[in-house]
Amino acid sequence: KVDVLSLSDKLRDYKVTHQPKSDSVYIWFDATAQNVGVANNENLKFSFDNGVKKDSVSLFYRYNAKNEMVLNNSGGNLLPPGKDFVITSNYFVDKIQPEKWTLVSDSIQQDFTAEIDEKNPFEIHIKSDFKEGKKYSLTIPKETASSFYETTKISKRFDFEADKLENYGEFVLTLENAPTQKFWIQFMTERGDIAYSRYVNESKIDFKSLKPGTYELRILVDENNNGVWDSADFADGVFAEPVYIFEKKIEIRPLWDIRETWKLPLNNLETDSATVTPLNKEEITKPLNPENKE
Template structure:
């Protein structure tokens, strides 16, 4: 009897304990949490500036997910505490130390952080605003962030959403000096489709930008994060809707980064892709050297014969240099130790090549001279056949071999040692490269006619599904033929060299310079064997060039 009584008491205790969880049976809960009140009165105005916390109550137990990534407070507040953390609660508590600004509307944008504890139903893009003044500011800016380099969706001119990005949109107050290394005064996140809203804005003059916040610190980093911006300030007197922000890769500021030992010598690395770099050795032992730099690239190679000049043979030696990069001068140094893997190495680009293409060899050194009279080319490993070879004008480390190649035949090219010369070295061993001439029916072709082509020269490019450039032409012609293309799906784009410097330049937010024009063909191109595709491309009808604001936006 006593045992029965004890079991009864135990059951009563267990049943009386509060439990957070989903009920057994019944329909699944699909309703998001509902806001029911806060520690700030319903009007949400005339909030004391010495208020140090915000408490938001909900009708069920909630959890916060990735709150540091989702929560944006405008104007920024450095909070010291936020609840709930890992456990559920029926309220959100945010605490801070500093006083609030007078006559200011604060907006707490939680993004998709709030969800119920049991089923994970999200309360999307929840905002809570209050004012330390007599009214809530109610102006807004809404619109879309568009990836200017995006792959088009299949069979439509709408940009693809298969790689949706997380974009931040911010407003900085217009001042004589704006500190862009701080969070924007007003900030929000675009939804996965690129739509954004900046709410509870006060009238004033602002600078707007959108960027891909890769490091999730809500601060734009030039050269690392894609960006969109307006050149002119926004004089916000009434709400704006329909704004379009086209986002592009950003241009890095010119900066020396590092120097390190490299094959054949040393390499100096710059950010910002300088047009011209001059380098002078300051070390007495380094007398004979060669400097190579491709304009608008970030790598500067210093080539030398370490053995002949007795540099870094027995121990590391500190080699010092001075440089001038686009007029910016400085000094750099590297602790150099001779690398035993400095051998000149060659490799074939492809072993099966299209009927009219060249056979190509890549070397890990720039090639100065080739002694082709000592090379031999055999067909089917039997008969020697004539050929010609030359160093590529665009890539000095590439050698192109051409001849009267026969379809379906196999070839063997012998390159004896020391017949390919670079700075201070040559190939120390012989190579035999084997390749085969593929059949024409294994390829397709493509013809494009461009209407309203750019005034400046441009690159027209084929990109594979990974985004790698497969074919590229630099031209100002309206008609282009691409032959012997491997079957597959491709993106076709045009990059315009508006400033004529021989490279495509990204957006420069510091100097308020837009990215150079980009055009994305509005549909994916599929190349099939023995097919000849032909398209007409009117650039004005499906442009993704750099205007930031679609004109005119709707002003309310």
């Protein structure tokens, strides 16, 4: 948690957003209405208090008229079975008016719901009874999605198709010695990105509709049940919460139903079918991200 206040006389109307455990703070304001950085670079000053440290920072800001609020489809035009259609925004989404939107398939309007994602307010999730092989068009008129001081300036149409189940695989994992606390079970791509993530407290987890590919499987344990994976704190001598890496890669193939059993160690000395991976210096400075990227 961090409290941020403007120390600049010109900047009085603004919003501050910060996700828990994030190292970034967003400050939103209407530059033209307050004449901030419109004609020249403006030196903006802010104070911050995170409960441990109080300080102030300054930065130079210049208004850019091209920085408009834009909606995009970053997930591609093929929608995996059983998934929401997700729209991403470059701005924090504050309000939407889905009653003015239309979802059409075969020239027939479809029922749907639209919600701003609670954990990631830069995403809008569209839910509907999507049918395999069907093509859809979602139309979002201008000014029906907005941030605090900004709104979408142009209408957008997103064309996509509900992909067939036969193009995806399924993975069922059985855990022995499963953590008593909740944990994230994650599929990592070869690039180290999180492809799929679930926050559960179960000994049997079923992942459906997985894209074919080779993945690394890992578990992040939430020992203190605070909803985030906590890294090490050298100053207070606190260890990082446990991380387990499955001993072999997982290869997902279309229509394959893969089943694995993973025996987690009862303590740090036992490593049968799992490894307790110590974090190196580089990993310690780059906190693991447990957020869902499905």
